Amino acid sequence: MKKNLFNAVIFLSLLTFILSGCFYYVQQPLDIDFSKTELGTKQGKASAYVILWFFAFGNAGSKAAADNGGLKIIRHADYKDLVFLSGLFAIRTTIVYGD
Known part of the structure; x- marks a missing residue:
């Protein structure tokens, strides 16, 4: 009984570790001054x-x-x-705004 409980705890711990990083999505500005942000009329994107x-x-x-x-x-x-x-597959996209 103790061995089955130990195996279950190990399995659930590994499963939690593996599934915690299944998907990650974030979009953030590359600017620290948000008070006077002008975006402009055009937008460009580039990805790696x-x-x-x-x-x-x-x-x-x-x-x-x-x-x-x-x-x-x-x-x-x-x-x-x-x-x-x-990180098995990842995309980083830079988005710029301006004229």
């Missing part, structure tokens, strides 16, 4: 990807995002992270 914690590709830089949106002046920037299975 990670697969199997090892393979990374893409360019999530602000210049790449500005080029994708046709921006010449960046007024504000955000970033967005989307992570599955504790």
Whole structure:
């Protein structure tokens, strides 16, 4: 009986550890001054990807995002992270606003 209880506790602990990082999504500003934020008329996005914690590709830089949106002046920037299975697959997107 004690062995079954011990195995159940170990199994539930591992399951909790594994499932706690199944999905993560956050979008945050890359600015600390929120009092006078002007977004502008255009928006550009650029993304970088990670697969199997090892393979990374893409360019999530602000210049790449500005080029994708046709921006010449960046007024504000955000970033967005989307992570599955504790980083097995992840996307980081930079979003820039401006003119």
